[in-house]
Amino acid sequence: MDIRSILRSLSASPGISGYEGCAADVIESACPWIDESRRDTLGNLIMLKRGSGPEPRPKIMLAAHMDEIGLIITKIEKEGFVRFTTIGGFDPRVLLAQEVTAHGRQSVHGIIGAKPPHVQDPKERSKTVPLEDMFIDFGFASEQEAAAVLTVGDPITMRRSAVDLQGSYMAGKAMDDRAGAAAMLECLKQLNRMEHTADIYATATVQEEVGLRGAVTSSYGIVPDLAIALDAGFGDMPGVPDSDTIQIGHGPGIAIGPHVHPKLFEAVKRTAEEWNIRYSLEPSPLPGGTDTFAIQVARAGVPTILLSIPVRYMHTPVETLNYSDVAAAGKLLAMFTASVENGFVEGLLCY
Amino acid sequence: MLLAQLTDACGGPGHEEQVRNLLRPEVTPLADEIRTDAMGNLIAVRKGPKGNPHVMLAAHMDEVCLMVTSIEKNGMLRFRPVGGIDPRVLVAKSVAVGSRQIAGVIGAKPIHQQQASERERPMPVDQLYIDLGCTSRDDAGRLVNIGDYAYFTTKYEQLNGQLSKGKAFDDRAGCSMLLDLLRRDHNVAISAAFTVQEEVGLRGAATAAYDIQPDLAVALEATAAADTPGAPDHKHATTLGGGPCLTFMDRSVIPNPKLVRRLQTLAQQHGIPFQMRRNTAGGTDAGSISLSRTGVPSAVLALPCRYIHSPVSLLSRADYHHAVELMSAFLHSLAESEVDSL
Numbered sequence: 001m002d003i004r005s006i007l008r009s010l011s012a013s014p015g016i017s018g019y020e021g022c023a024a025d026v027i028e029s030a031c032p033w034i035d036e037s038r039r040d041t042l043g044n045l046i047m048l049k050r051g052s053g054p055e056p057r058p059k060i061m062l063a064a065h066m067d068e069i070g071l072i073i074t075k076i077e078k079e080g081f082v083r084f085t086t087i088g089g090f091d092p093r094v095l096l097a098q099e100v101t102a103h104g105r106q107s108v109h110g111i112i113g114a115k116p117p118h119v120q121d122p123k124e125r126s127k128t129v130p131l132e133d134m135f136i137d138f139g140f141a142s143e144q145e146a147a148a149v150l151t152v153g154d155p156i157t158m159r160r161s162a163v164d165l166q167g168s169y170m171a172g173k174a175m176d177d178r179a180g181a182a183a184m185l186e187c188l189k190q191l192n193r194m195e196h197t198a199d200i201y202a203t204a205t206v207q208e209e210v211g212l213r214g215a216v217t218s219s220y221g222i223v224p225d226l227a228i229a230l231d232a233g234f235g236d237m238p239g240v241p242d243s244d245t246i247q248i249g250h251g252p253g254i255a256i257g258p259h260v261h262p263k264l265f266e267a268v269k270r271t272a273e274e275w276n277i278r279y280s281l282e283p284s285p286l287p288g289g290t291d292t293f294a295i296q297v298a299r300a301g302v303p304t305i306l307l308s309i310p311v312r313y314m315h316t317p318v319e320t321l322n323y324s325d326v327a328a329a330g331k332l333l334a335m336f337t338a339s340v341e342n343g344f345v346e347g348l349l350c351y
Numbered sequence: 352m353l354l355a356q357l358t359d360a361c362g363g364p365g366h367e368e369q370v371r372n373l374l375r376p377e378v379t380p381l382a383d384e385i386r387t388d389a390m391g392n393l394i395a396v397r398k399g400p401k402g403n404p405h406v407m408l409a410a411h412m413d414e415v416c417l418m419v420t421s422i423e424k425n426g427m428l429r430f431r432p433v434g435g436i437d438p439r440v441l442v443a444k445s446v447a448v449g450s451r452q453i454a455g456v457i458g459a460k461p462i463h464q465q466q467a468s469e470r471e472r473p474m475p476v477d478q479l480y481i482d483l484g485c486t487s488r489d490d491a492g493r494l495v496n497i498g499d500y501a502y503f504t505t506k507y508e509q510l511n512g513q514l515s516k517g518k519a520f521d522d523r524a525g526c527s528m529l530l531d532l533l534r535r536d537h538n539v540a541i542s543a544a545f546t547v548q549e550e551v552g553l554r555g556a557a558t559a560a561y562d563i564q565p566d567l568a569v570a571l572e573a574t575a576a577a578d579t580p581g582a583p584d585h586k587h588a589t590t591l592g593g594g595p596c597l598t599f600m601d602r603s604v605i606p607n608p609k610l611v612r613r614l615q616t617l618a619q620q621h622g623i624p625f626q627m628r629r630n631t632a633g634g635t636d637a638g639s640i641s642l643s644r645t646g647v648p649s650a651v652l653a654l655p656c657r658y659i660h661s662p663v664s665l666l667s668r669a670d671y672h673h674a675v676e677l678m679s680a681f682l683h684s685l686a687e688s689e690v691d692s693l
Contacts, residue, residue, distance in 0.1 A: 077580055079578075089463070090462065091459065092470070093459070093474060096440050097444070098443070108511065111658060113579050115437075116658065116661065119575050119586065125437055125439065128439070128471060129439070133580075133581055135579065139510040139511040164454065165484025166484035171445065171484075234464060237458060238480065239478065240461075240464050313458035315461055315463070
């Protein structure tokens with residue numbers, strides 16, 4: 001299966017923060033290019049592709065988070081309707097009239113109900129529906145019927161298959177950050193046909209959306225010499241200034257900020273230029289939103305860098321990207337990691 | 352039930368061809384005569400014995416949708432709703448645009464890039480747009496035209512128990528019921544009108560009724576059920592699973608009281624559950640049919656549906672079954688009636 005199809009199925013896989021098992025299975029089974037894989041205590045999927053250099057080889061960690069934002073059940077009403085709250089940052093305005101799947105004793109499909117215009121008071125339409133007034137209709141007729149399948153704390157994901165738009169554009173849920181996972185797979189696939197000295201630890205992390213938690217334990221366990229995080233960045237769209245976004249279809253963003261090691265930044269940028277891989281620069285004055293931030297301070301510190309795949313409509317069920325950016329990020333990762341030698345790694349510690 | 356194909360099909364007001372093309376081959380073998388009129392109504396005539404009333408049954412083929420009003424320089428499509436759609440349900444949905452059903456999405460600004468105050472107001476429709484993945488007006492213009500309709504992409508599916516979800520149950524459920532009724536033999540003259548342009552003012556039914564000249568008429572509809580959290584009992588309008596709904600009044604019509612009484616009595620005699628619609632909002636084809644020529648005694652029989660006029664609605668197949676049974680009992684009763692008794 002080509003990796004674009006894998007991204008399509010990854011996008012549809014359920015996996016809110018703390019419940020990433022299904023997404024991990026899809027990634028692992030899509031990846032024949034590795035020597036070994038393991039899952040750590042938190043559920044991080046760590047896949048090792050060994051390098052060809054003599055030991056000790058440089059250890060490069062790649063990190064893309066596989067958790068998605070979602071919902072979780074807070075109450076089952078007498079009439080069988082289900083109340084919920086969000087896991088990760090959802091704008092409640094995108095939730096009305098969405099189809100969802102709850103993962104209880106079995107998986108059941110439902111609808112976040114929206115009041116028809118016919119029964120609205122005229123003033124209602126000028127107000128938003130607060131999260132606490134929303135409910136999910138699974139078609140249960142009573143609390144007992146619902147409770148036989150669902151319970152408070154069950155995770156809920158958006159129910160949506162990715163759609164192909166024009167050209168290489170595609171839209172779906174959870175592109176943040178399954179797109180990063182796809183870029184990681186693109187990299188491993190290319191490295192499989194190349195010589196590389198370093199050991200590559202391709203890591204699909206958990207619980208990024210609730211505080212970069214999987215990145216904390218996985219980087220402690222791996223003890224990398226350098227790390228590259230892949231995450232979704234804000235794609236250009238109407239209504240948001242260009243200065244706050246990355247242009248879609250023009251390659252990945254290379255982040256600049258306190259979470260990016262200056263020499264790593266220069267080296268990655270140089271690699272992109274050598275291989276004619278398009279990229280944008282992504283200034284990040286507030287660097288706390290990605291796994292990079294956690295990995296950088298693992299143990300005695302790790303040189304880190306962030307590649308961003310531009311995604312429009314972030315944190316909605318229709319996150320939109322251009323697959324060429326995923327492919328370009330994968331190629332840049334492969335070309336850069338293949339070039340890493342012990343000398344380069346040692347140089348990162350010299351300021 | 353042809354309901355799955357009927358609801359998955361797309362047909363905005365004035366562009367009901369997909370629905371008509373699904374119905375025509377189904378209806379043709381069941382009818383003595385079949386025709387379309389200048390508006391696009393599909394009319395199937397079943398002859399019956401002389402002396403009994405000639406009944407018109409109407410179900411509308413069109414659905415609410417969006418119309419592309421401009422193609423922006425950046426390739427994005429601006430749109431306006433056609434028919435009553437609450438703009439709040441449009442955010443972050445996928446759509447299919449134009450006769451080629453080009454895939455698009457209606458996006459929304461990331462929560463990270465919003466001011467907190469933005470989230471307190473709904474997104475107005477003039478800030479929304481459809482993204483096809485095109486990067487220029489020329490690109491998009493090769494795929495879609497101004498005036499094209501965009502439709503929700505929700506697929507029909509059976510959910511728990513007796514429930515089904517889908518788009519456009521209003522009024523493909525009525526179309527499907529009407530088809531099921533034509534499959535039975537009622538020994539009475541029936542003109543089945545699959546009408547156009549209901550959602551923009553009950554327009555197809557007006558010309559169809561003029562043409563048909565029925566003695567009486569029933570509109571088969573889907574109506575809002577608001578039996579959901581937050582709505583007090585007296586605002587439920589109708590209840591899902593409570594049986595088909597009879598209307599005493601809506602915005603367009605005061606149904607003929609004798610017809611309503613007859614439907615109530617028949618339901619009771621046959622043990623078919625039914626409910627009165629406890630709300631007078633919305634209009635139906637019965638409104639324009641009742642005003643045709645010198646007037647037509649008309650009634651409405653509607654399926655309760657939750658979340659109509661949104662991308663995804665729910666109906667109960669038990670209600671559907673009961674609606675068909677009640678209507679069938681009504682048609683049988685007409686075979687034993689004189690025209691004048693109405």
